Every structure is written in structure tokens, then in C-alpha cells.
Amino acid sequence: MTARTITQLAHELREGSTTPRRLLDNALAHAEAAEPSLHAYLALTRELAERQADEAGRMLERDPDGASPLCGVPMALKDVLCVDGVETTAGSRILSGWKPPYTGTAVQRLFDAGAVCVGKTNCDEFAMGSSTENSAFGPAGNPWDVERVPGGSSGGSAATVAAGTVPYALGSDTGGSIRQPASLSGVVGFKPTYGRVSRYGLIAFASSLDQIGPLTRSVEDAAIVYAAIAGGDPRDSTCDPRPLGDPLETLGRGVEGLRLGVPREYMGEGIDPDVRARVEEAMAVLEGLGASLREVSLPTTHAGLSTYYIIAPAECSSNLARYDGVRFGLREDDPSLTEMYLRTRDRGFGVEVKRRVMLGTYALSSGYYDAYYRKAQKVRTVIAEEFARVFEDVDALVSPTSPSVAFTMGDRDDPLSMYMCDVVTLPVNLAGLPGISVPCGFSPELPVGLQVIAPRFEDARVFQVAHAYEQATEWHTSQSPLAATAA
Amino acid sequence: MAHLAIAVGGDGRVSAQTAEPQTNSAVSAYEAVIGLEVHAQLLTRSKMFCACSAEYIGKPANSNTCPVCLGLPGVLPVINRQAVEYTVLTALALNCEIPEFTKFDRKNYFYPDLPKGYQISQYDMPLSRNGWLEFEVEGAPVRCGITRVHLEEDTGTLHHAGDVLQSARSSLVDLNRAGVPLMEIVGEPDLRSAEAAREYLVRLRQILMYIGVNDGNLEQGSFRCDANVSLRVRGSDALGTKVEIKNMNSFRAVHRALQYEIERQAAVLAGGGTLVQETRGWVEARGATVSQRSKEYAHDYRYFPEPDLPPLALDSAYTERVRRTMPELPAARAQRLQEKFGLSAYDAAVLTAAREDADAYEALASQVPAKLAANWLMGDVAALANERRVALHRSGLGVDGLAALLRLLDAGTINGPTAKALLEELYESGGDPAAVVQERGLGQLDDEAALLAIVDEVIAANAAAAADFRAGKEAALGRLVGQVMKATGGKAQPQLVNRLLRERLA
Numbered sequence: 001m002t003a004r005t006i007t008q009l010a011h012e013l014r015e016g017s018t019t020p021r022r023l024l025d026n027a028l029a030h031a032e033a034a035e036p037s038l039h040a041y042l043a044l045t046r047e048l049a050e051r052q053a054d055e056a057g058r059m060l061e062r063d064p065d066g067a068s069p070l071c072g073v074p075m076a077l078k079d080v081l082c083v084d085g086v087e088t089t090a091g092s093r094i095l096s097g098w099k100p101p102y103t104g105t106a107v108q109r110l111f112d113a114g115a116v117c118v119g120k121t122n123c124d125e126f127a128m129g130s131s132t133e134n135s136a137f138g139p140a141g142n143p144w145d146v147e148r149v150p151g152g153s154s155g156g157s158a159a160t161v162a163a164g165t166v167p168y169a170l171g172s173d174t175g176g177s178i179r180q181p182a183s184l185s186g187v188v189g190f191k192p193t194y195g196r197v198s199r200y201g202l203i204a205f206a207s208s209l210d211q212i213g214p215l216t217r218s219v220e221d222a223a224i225v226y227a228a229i230a231g232g233d234p235r236d237s238t239c240d241p242r243p244l245g246d247p248l249e250t251l252g253r254g255v256e257g258l259r260l261g262v263p264r265e266y267m268g269e270g271i272d273p274d275v276r277a278r279v280e281e282a283m284a285v286l287e288g289l290g291a292s293l294r295e296v297s298l299p300t301t302h303a304g305l306s307t308y309y310i311i312a313p314a315e316c317s318s319n320l321a322r323y324d325g326v327r328f329g330l331r332e333d334d335p336s337l338t339e340m341y342l343r344t345r346d347r348g349f350g351v352e353v354k355r356r357v358m359l360g361t362y363a364l365s366s367g368y369y370d371a372y373y374r375k376a377q378k379v380r381t382v383i384a385e386e387f388a389r390v391f392e393d394v395d396a397l398v399s400p401t402s403p404s405v406a407f408t409m410g411d412r413d414d415p416l417s418m419y420m421c422d423v424v425t426l427p428v429n430l431a432g433l434p435g436i437s438v439p440c441g442f443s444p445e446l447p448v449g450l451q452v453i454a455p456r457f458e459d460a461r462v463f464q465v466a467h468a469y470e471q472a473t474e475w476h477t478s479q480s481p482l483a484a485t486a487a
Numbered sequence: 488m489a490h491l492a493i494a495v496g497g498d499g500r501v502s503a504q505t506a507e508p509q510t511n512s513a514v515s516a517y518e519a520v521i522g523l524e525v526h527a528q529l530l531t532r533s534k535m536f537c538a539c540s541a542e543y544i545g546k547p548a549n550s551n552t553c554p555v556c557l558g559l560p561g562v563l564p565v566i567n568r569q570a571v572e573y574t575v576l577t578a579l580a581l582n583c584e585i586p587e588f589t590k591f592d593r594k595n596y597f598y599p600d601l602p603k604g605y606q607i608s609q610y611d612m613p614l615s616r617n618g619w620l621e622f623e624v625e626g627a628p629v630r631c632g633i634t635r636v637h638l639e640e641d642t643g644t645l646h647h648a649g650d651v652l653q654s655a656r657s658s659l660v661d662l663n664r665a666g667v668p669l670m671e672i673v674g675e676p677d678l679r680s681a682e683a684a685r686e687y688l689v690r691l692r693q694i695l696m697y698i699g700v701n702d703g704n705l706e707q708g709s710f711r712c713d714a715n716v717s718l719r720v721r722g723s724d725a726l727g728t729k730v731e732i733k734n735m736n737s738f739r740a741v742h743r744a745l746q747y748e749i750e751r752q753a754a755v756l757a758g759g760g761t762l763v764q765e766t767r768g769w770v771e772a773r774g775a776t777v778s779q780r781s782k783e784y785a786h787d788y789r790y791f792p793e794p795d796l797p798p799l800a801l802d803s804a805y806t807e808r809v810r811r812t813m814p815e816l817p818a819a820r821a822q823r824l825q826e827k828f829g830l831s832a833y834d835a836a837v838l839t840a841a842r843e844d845a846d847a848y849e850a851l852a853s854q855v856p857a858k859l860a861a862n863w864l865m866g867d868v869a870a871l872a873n874e875r876r877v878a879l880h881r882s883g884l885g886v887d888g889l890a891a892l893l894r895l896l897d898a899g900t901i902n903g904p905t906a907k908a909l910l911e912e913l914y915e916s917g918g919d920p921a922a923v924v925q926e927r928g929l930g931q932l933d934d935e936a937a938l939l940a941i942v943d944e945v946i947a948a949n950a951a952a953a954a955d956f957r958a959g960k961e962a963a964l965g966r967l968v969g970q971v972m973k974a975t976g977g978k979a980q981p982q983l984v985n986r987l988l989r990e991r992l993a
Contacts, residue, residue: 082561095560102554104561203560207794236563237796315794318593321604322558326660335656341597364595364789373791 003164003483006221010069013060020053020060020072020116027074027118030165034482037146040159042079042137044119045086049074056114069224071114076169078157079120080127081107081212082201090203091125091135091153094348095329104201105236106170106212106229113228118166121156125350126320127177127205129153130421131412134352139409142185143480144446148406151181151421157215158185164483168216168225172202174209175308176401176425179437182215183401183449186439186480188466189215190222193456194432195240197226198233204319206312207238209429218476219438219467223247226459240457250464256290258465261394265301266424272404274443279400282440282450285472286398286465296390296397303379304427305419310363310376311430316353317360323348355415384431391455396465399424401437401449424451434459438466439475447478514753517718520726521684521745522676525691526669527701528641528709529573534666535640536564536607543663544707556666558602563795566591570638570668571614573700575801575809577670578615578636580694580816585806589614590798591638595789599660600643608671610790613637614801620674621818622690624683631687632675641667670700676715676726681745685738688712693817697842705737714745717762718752727752728762732776734769744769748776820845828857837865843880850886855893863893867907871914883917884910892920900924902931904977932978935987938971941979942987945970956992964988 004012012018031044056072077083080090082100089095103111111117124134132155133139142150143163150159154171158181161169171178173191182189190213197212204210214225227248232241262283267276287293325331325344332343349357363372390397402421412418428435433453440450450469454461470476531541537555555562575585592610618633643665647658672691678684692710695701703710712735717727732748735741748767755762767776792798815823821835824845830838838861839845851860864879868889872878880886889910896906901924909920909929924930932938945967946953955963964985971984 080561088560090560098560100554100559100561102559102562200563201561204795235565237565238563238794314791318595318605318789318791321595321597322560322602324597324599324604326599327557327602328559337599361789364791366787366789369789369791 003217003479004167005218006069006073006167006216006224007218009073009167010071013072014064020056020114021050023072023074024049024053024116024118027165030163030485031118031160033485034143034163034165037141038143038159038163038482039138039140040121040150040156040163040165041076041119042089042091042122042135042156043087045083045117048083048086049116049118052111052114052116056116059114068113068228070110070228072116073114073168074116074118074166075110076118076121076157076160076166077107078123078127078154078169078171080123080172080203080205081120081170082203083107083117083120086120088120088203089137090127091123091137092323092348092350092353093136093330094323094344095203096136098329100201102201105198105233107201109229110170110225121154121160121169123156123171124153124177125353126203126316127153127172127174127210128316128352128356130176130180130418131407131409132156132159132181133409134350136350141409142406142446143482144186144406146482148408148446149184151184151402151406153177153181154189154215155181155185158182158187158189161185161187161215161217162480162483164479164485168214168221170212170225170229171215172205172210172212173425173429174205174211174312175429176422178213178215179425179435179449179451180402180421182437183439183451184406184447186447186449186475186478187215187217188219188222188436188438188470188476189213189449190226190436190462191428191434192226192230193434193459194429195238196230196244196434196457196459198236198239200233200235204315206315207319208315209308209312211429219436219463219470220248220251222436223251223460223463223467230459242457245460247460247463250460251467252471253464253468254289255286255465255468258291258396259394260286260291260293260465261296261390261397262293263298263301263390263397263399264295265298266399270403270420270423271400272443275400275402275404275448278441278443278448279398279450282469282473283398286469289468289472291465293398294394296394298383298386298390298427300379300383300386301427304383304430305423307376307379307383308422308426308430309359309419310372311380313356313360314363314373314376315360317357317364320349320353320357352415380430383427387427387431387433387453388455395454396458396461397453398465399451399453401425401451405443405446405448428453432456434462436462436466438470439478440469440473441475442478447475514750516721517749517753517756518721518723519679519681519745519749520676520717520719521678521680522715523674523678523684523687524713524715525672525674525688526711526713527577527672527695529570529668529670529700530702531567531569531573531668533567533569535567535570535638535668536666539666541667543667546663548659548661549663551663552665556602557662558604558665564607564793566796566799567668571799571801572809573668574614574636574638574670575806576698576813577672577695577700578618579806579810579813580698581615581618581620581633581636581672581691583615583618583633583636585615585801586612587802588612588798588800591793591796592790593793594639596786598642599658600645600662600665602643602662602665606639606642607793607796608639609637612798620687620690620694622686624680624686629678629683629686631677631683634673634675636670636672639669639671641665641669676717681742681749684714684745685742688738688741690817693840697817698814699842708736712741714741714748716745716748716752718749718756727756728764730762730764730776731766732769733766733779736771740769740771743774744776747774751776814842817842817845824848828852828861830857830861834861834865841878843878847879847886847889851890851893854890855897859893859897863889867910871911875915877915883915884913885917888913888917888920895920895924899933899980900930902978902980904972904981905929905931908977929978931980932975933980933983935983938975938979938983939987939991941971941974942984942991945974946988946991953992964992
């Protein structure tokens, strides 16, 4: 047996060759077997999953054709997504033991569709990181080589999908946190247009950049999950209420006649030559499918990283102020209020979170605001305008997702080299665009990802290009060593 | 605006109230510069950013909360439409400009009553700016500029053992109030005396209550005020060191605190000292302001645009739509009532103090003579409302009942004392005055022949008083009128009794 997609499982459930309960049992057994080496999960949610599997079974029995393709299919949630009554830690000690009294919008939509939640996946603390090594509960491994990182921050979600435990998992992407781990773990990872998926129930890192999205084994699956979670939400004012259309409509249209841009700045210095070679091969495939390729320029790319590392920490410094020991999560008692704050946050937050809170606090401080935050917002606007200008001439952009393949745990111990992981993904967040990573080969035995970027609200075009490429290649059918044991 | 300056201490009131009379001469050398910041809770149904009720008083601690106003991880705010509309309405009533573009910002600071660690407020693009409020202080017109009116959320409340959080042994947090819509009205430093400051607040509160956006309760804190006070040498344009005064929970406290602070600062300056920029709290029991923190400890609030809320575009069509819902404001209404009913300026001001009173007056004045309505509302009805702590429009009698009563009086069916007795009797219980009069035979005795017989009896029985009156003592007549009224069980028409007595004693 091999790891299967949502589409395949949905078919099997309807033809009666399996049941939600059997799929769940297999997933749990596989997770438990893989966990000692993988640590993809912070918690398995067996009780919740059994309830959901039973309900999904009834839904399928009642109306097999009307039920969602997600009904009865096991999945996992990054531990930044709130589920009523289920411990949600964001990978942080400060939230250890905290059980939200509510379920977020995107997750609720999946639950309503009959999804079966197997567990909460490991991640960098508060989604800050690119390797999952910043998890307060220990790093996750990469199913292709467990000594290596799966990427991050949605590393647990990428790892469990790549390991074949579940066909999909939700992640969140602030600067590349879905696409980069998807690339490093050899799966599909999609970040929707900012404002397409409600953030209600997503523990905030940087509010103006965060988006929830799926990690899957196929582009079609990504579109299926996206269609289920996207759309307006009265609880999120940044969520666009306009109709979604059918995100799957463009699948199979091919890329004949599409104009694809290759940003010069995304292919140059800092990109591993082998990664560049794989991506160039992928571009050749797209060209062979009838797309026209041209080089384009996004000249302000060099400022993207510093812009991101002002805006994201600034927002995070404010978003994380609520972890003060007063009402929930960790509290280090002290007779002095100030000491209680200091000790709680000192003990509760990890090094990277503290670094970003400090950076952001500094950037927003009186006297520095104009030089840092305000200037960063201006550069952000310039970056968004450059994308908009390029999209006057091309329909989509293609590039590597990550400058390198999965690295060995502990290898990148200085923050700057870690920040470089997101250099070609984070401009997409700054501009609020949709982006996807699809497997496009190996270097030498580790997965490489191809990134496809489209204009805002053209999420379906991302699927169209990625799907055409995927269907023309075999990479997405490659199974990690751990997936070979999936049932 | 400085041309309207009113001499502090020039009216002698300062020396009467001052704790340190020797500062009086110091005070008169300086001019006070006062600006007020008012925080007013809005009378919306729900909180500013969630669906919880905005009515939080009297509920069990932390029961009026949800994940959003508790600031739990993962939640997002949603703007309360009604709160925006109320703020725009207020801004229009205060002659403000409403920009077409406004946004919310985060004000970051740590405190246990602030669940998110930041308050959603407005920083550089408030809902409105550049307005004014006009009123009179001791007969002179004052126009105080309104810098801005903006919208934010209220905090929770703390209950701790001791006065200060830092030294309390334990503290309890109640977030029932957290997220209640709060409007901040920032006034320009155009006020020159404690009297002017008090009057500004009285007028501002009156307007907020008139337009129905705030209940004006200073004690419970739905209407709160902080003041910035500085002094400068009279005639100078320079601004002195500013001191912020907090914790003033009544109009009287505002007046006393500002008066105290003006004198304190004058004494420091006159003594050659320098003032520190600081925050001081008014301590009612000590009748003094006390230093709370100086500027070295001032917060850096690290304001930045609230990324969870897109900016609001309020086009002029929206603003005009809100403007059309504006009721007549108190100053305009007083003017109109003066003209329409021939009221004095004073009476018009008293009768329009609250919107309900003005409504009552207009309803009454359309049914009975305007002067009669004014006298009753400002006299017996006001006294009774005050004594029973029930406003007329909330009483059992109500405006309609009072109208019916005054119609009986006006028609001569009952006399004044009967009307007053019925007012007191029916004020809370309610009832139809005409039916009660009929039932109990309280109708006025206006049969001259019958009354004349009683008048004669009274004169006979009170020969001494009659003689006094005949000897020119006018006061004696009152005693005789009283006797006649008593003999008729209060039903005689007093003017008729008066005439008959004079005729008989002539």
C-alpha cells in the first residue's frame, strides 16, 4: 500500500472498500509508528477523531454523493489552529495546557464537511521559524531523512503528509511557512491570497501576513481543501466577502498560451545550483506544455527580507502581548506584577520569539517608528506595486520555493542564515499574493519545490499552472521512505 | 481664543475657597490654561468589537465576556457599526469635520485590565477633528475648540486589596467592561478657569445625553474626565508646564481639583519654583491633587495601525445620513422655546436641560398656557422628581397625566392646592386625574351664594382678624382666606374667596 490522496480516499469511501473508522485507525497506527523518529505531532486527538469518523460514516451513508470529498478523510492541524476543548500550544511553553473554548472558522468548515482530525502538528513556536527546530517541544524530522528538518514553521504538517499518515494537513504561512516545508518535504503547499481564508481561530503571528492553507499530496487536493476553507467570514474583517468561484474549475486547462515570468532576482545568488537546475528543468516542462517563459525583474526583492523582519516582528510584538500570565497559559507567580510579567514571559517564550518581540518593540518605539516601521510599510507598498506591474505582462510567476533542500538539524544556528530560507517566499506574503509549492525533483535524494505565484485573488490560476506541471511529471507520486509503510 | 480669558480669582471666589489664602495674589498674576479629555461610553447594544452586551454593571464578574473581549489567542475584532454612527453623530453635534478615511490603531501597554496587551484606539486618523463647543460662563460667551472625537474600547476593572495595584497583596480582574465602546473627546486648551471647565463638561454631557449616545453618569464612570492644566504669566502666549489631573468623579470634584491645582501651581511659580510635567490624582478626602507619576515614567505606547481591521471609508453620503438623525440640540431648543412660548432665557435653559424635560414641556405647553406649564414643571414637579428620585417621564403619572391634571386646573375645575395634592398622590401610582376629581367630588366650589354664607361665618368667628384687616393690616386677610379654605375642605377657588372677603370687609 502507498500513501493516497484525498480524491483517492473519497472514492474508496464511496465504493465501500474502506470506512472512515478504518482510515482513522490506519492513520493513528501509522502516526504512532512514525512518531518516535518524526515527532510530527504535539498531540494525537484520538477521541475527537473517533467521534468525527463515526459521524462522517453516518454522513456518507446518508448522502454519499452530497457529502464533501473531505468527509471521513483523516487530516491534521498545525497547532496554531484553535479547536474547542483541544490543547492548542502554538509550539510554545507559554500556552502549554491551554484549551481554547472555541473552534476557528477554517477548521470548523472542515469539521462541518466531515473531516476527521487525527492530531495537532508540531511547529516552530508561534510559527516563527523555518525548520520546526524552534518548537518548545522538540523538533520534527523530515520523512526523507529524519536527521534533517522538514522545514517550517508548518514542519509537522508537512512531515505527516510526506510520511503518508494523512493525505492533508492545515498549516499557516506568514513568510513561507506552508510553501517552504512543503518544498523541503516533497509535498504540495498552498498559501491563498491574503483575505481569502478567515484567520479567526488562527493564533496570530503577524496579522497582515498570516494565511491558513493546506499541505497535500496533489494540487487537486490543495484546491479541494482550499475550496472548503475559503470565503468570507463575518468574524474576520480582513477576509474578503466576495464569492470564491470554483477553485477547481481551472484544473486540466493546461498552460497553453499562458505567459509565465521568471523573476531574475529569485534565480540568482543564494540559490543552490542544484535547486536552480531542477527549477529550470521544471520551467522547460512548462514551456513544453505551451507556456511562454520570459525573464522579469522585481528589483526591490533585495529589501524584502529586511522589510519582512520589521513588519512581522512589529505585529508579533503586539500580538504576543496577551501572553502575560494573567488569564491563561503559563504564569510564574511573583508578589510583584512587573516581576510576574517578566518571569512568565522569560520562561514561557523561546529564544527566537524573544528576539522577534524585541525587534518589533524596537521598530515601533517612539523615535524609531519612522525609520523602521513606516519605511518598511512604504517598501512593502513598492514590492506590491512591482508585482502588480509585472503581472501586467505575465499571467503567473515561477521560481524555486526554497534556496536549498532540507538541511541537517542544528546546521543553521545563526538567525540570519535561517531567515534566508524564506527569501523567495516572503515577498509573496508582503504583497498578499497566492503561491504554491509543488515537488519538482530531487537534489540528490532530497525534494526540491517549484513555486508558482499569481496576482491577488487569482488563486485558481496558481492551481492551473501547478496542476499542469504536476500532471506532466511523476514527482508527486514519489513516496518518502516513511510513506512506504502507510496503509 | 485667549481674548475670552476670565480672570482667575478676580471674582473673589478663589480666596473664599483657597486653602492657602496667601496664594491669591500669586494666582491673579497668572492665567490658567485648561484642556479637558472626556471618555464617554456609548449606549450601543453590544461591545465595540464583539457581540457581548455593552451593559456590564451589576453582572457577575467575567460573565459578560466572550473569546474576543477576553483577548484569547486567535480571535479577531469586528467593528460595531452603531458605535461608529454614534461617534459621527457626536462629532457632528460638536461641529467637527468628518474625514472620508479613518482607521484604528493599537495602543500597546501591559496592565491586567487590558486583556490583549493593547487597546484598539485611534491615533493619527481619528473619526473626526476640528470642532467646537460654545457656552456661557458668568454671562460671557466661551468657545472651546474640540481637537478630535475618536473611538476606542474600554478596559476591564480591577479589584484589589489596597489602593495601588503594585502594592496590593492580591487583585481580581473583571473583564465585563472590557471592550465597551468608548468615545474620547479631546478639547483644545481653550478654558481659562475651573468654572469654564465645569461649564464645558455640563454642556458636553448635556449634548451627549440629548443625542442619546451616553447616559452621563460620572459616578459610575460612563462619563469620565481628565484635565491638563498649566499656568502662564497673564498676557503671555507661551505655554507653561502641563500637569494632567485624573480621578475626578463629579462636576464638583472637577471644579475643586482644578481650582486647587491652579493655586498649587501659582504658589510654586510665585515662590520661584519650577513645575514638573506629571500626572496627579485628585484625592477627594484630602481636597488635594497628589503626584502619581512623572514624565520619566511616561509610556511609549508604540502606536501602529491595527492590522486586524481594514481602514474605514466614510463618504459624505454616510455622514449626511447620520446628520439627518440629529435631534434639535439644547442651545437651539432653548432659543426656540424662548421665542415660541415667551420664556425667559433662564426658564428656557432650565426646561431644556434634559431632552425628556424639554419634550415634556413642549407637550404640556401645547395643551395648557405656556407659563402655567413652565411654573409647574420648574416648581412642584421638579421638587417632587427630585424628592422621589423619579423623573416625570418615568413616573406613573407621566407627561400625559400631568397634562390632564393641568387642564383641570386651567379650566377651573380644581384649584391650585387640589392640583398640588393630586400631583403628589398620583405622581408614582398614576391614574386619571379627571376620574379621581369626579369620584371624590374634588371639584372647585365656585357657587358665590354658598361661598358668601361661609365667608360671613368666618368673618363672624374671627372678629379680631377682620378688625385688623379693616385697620389696614393686609396680612390678616390671609388668615381669613385660610379659614374659608379650611371650611370648604380646600375646594374653594382662592381668588373668589379673596374677592368676597374684600367685598364683605370693605
